[in-house]
Amino acid sequence: MKAGTDLAQIGSLVGDPARANMLAALMGGTALTASELALEAGVTLPTASAHLAKLGEGGLVSVARQGRHRYYALADHSVAAMLENIMGVAATLGPKRVLPGPRDKAMREARVCYDHLAGEMGVAMLDSFVGRGLIRVDGEQAEMSEAGASYFAGLGIDLDAMGRKRRPMCRTCLDWSVRRSHLAGGLGAAMLERIQAKGWARREKDSRVVRFTPMGRREFEMMLRG
Template identity: 75%
Template sequence: MKAGTDLAQIASLVGDPARANMLAALMNGGALTASELAAEAGVTLPTASAHLSKLSTGGLMRMTRQGRHRYYALADHQVAGMLESIMGVAASLGPKKVLPGPRDNAMREARVCYDHLAGERGVAMFDAFVGRGLLAVSGEDVGLTERGTAFFCDFGIDIAAMQGRRRPVCRSCLDWSVRRSHLAGGLGAAVLERFVALGWARREKNSRVMHFTPPGRAGFERMLRDDAG
């Protein structure tokens, strides 16, 4: 058999139900302890530790120490994007569920996908940026236009610093609930960070849900319009 990490190895890591629950719990971009992840997965701490070792060795998680504690997080944005895409396939091909409750409605409207905005608002934002000529889409490639560069700089985002990093400035990410693309990459993360800094949105505690404030909703809607200034 060919040596090295391949599709089957990655699939086997994600495919275990306990490990899948652990990975999903980290899709908010945060870090959790082994005990917290054990609770998320519904397994004992020794079993969770074994799973975490496999996920870390496989490159899907990273571990950091703070004092006596060890914290686990997703390895990077690429892992988060892969998980979001798998969730989209699962939602499309999996068994039909009963009508979701209010919490699911909130997740569908606006949530964090690792470090960028997802859900209906994330998809609407991506579509508006493309429609306004701020982003250019060619097949799978997403690029920032000159007009977009000026707009986002005015919005308080340092595009120049972003362009010097290894992470792509713009990337599309398949949204599992809407099943269309939202904005990922460095720009997607910076836009969400800016929303929080402006007080437009806040993250629900222990959840991926993002709640927009009334001023935030108004500002967000202005941003989507061609006449936004």
């Protein structure tokens, strides 16, 4: 089988408008039912179920049963990264606007990308970590420096547990609204967890928007200044 065959299969799964809307809805990192995804896609429940079956067979979504319900989620972080990159290409090659990415100012500023912080504030966080020598970036590759390991451990992040997982500890993710990279990987997820645990910000209900409190914004900016 030629490699292009696999690419064509994934492209056909993502390229259907209804399935694309379902996958975009799952980018918030929350598992959703078929009924909820049908609403997101604007299709009937039977049609949504058929689409979800194809996405499951293609390895793009996973399903968990809880009681009478089935909850669907993106299969893993690599699928989320692929979708974020596709959104970036679409924003670059699609109809030109003065500002790329989402029209909603709150979505542009801070949002969840699967399980890490994206948008202007996510990009600013990576810029800060790189500028302070905590993370080294070479193209799409990123690694934590010794100074970074000490700093993040001091924040209470369990780097040993993170290192035992198959997921990369540090990874860059092209931010489709800012057209620059934000921090992904295990560390990106851990930083978003910390931001929310500190009460600096919270997820808006039924949205990918991350809303910072005035105090949280000040604390976040102080963290970036080091």
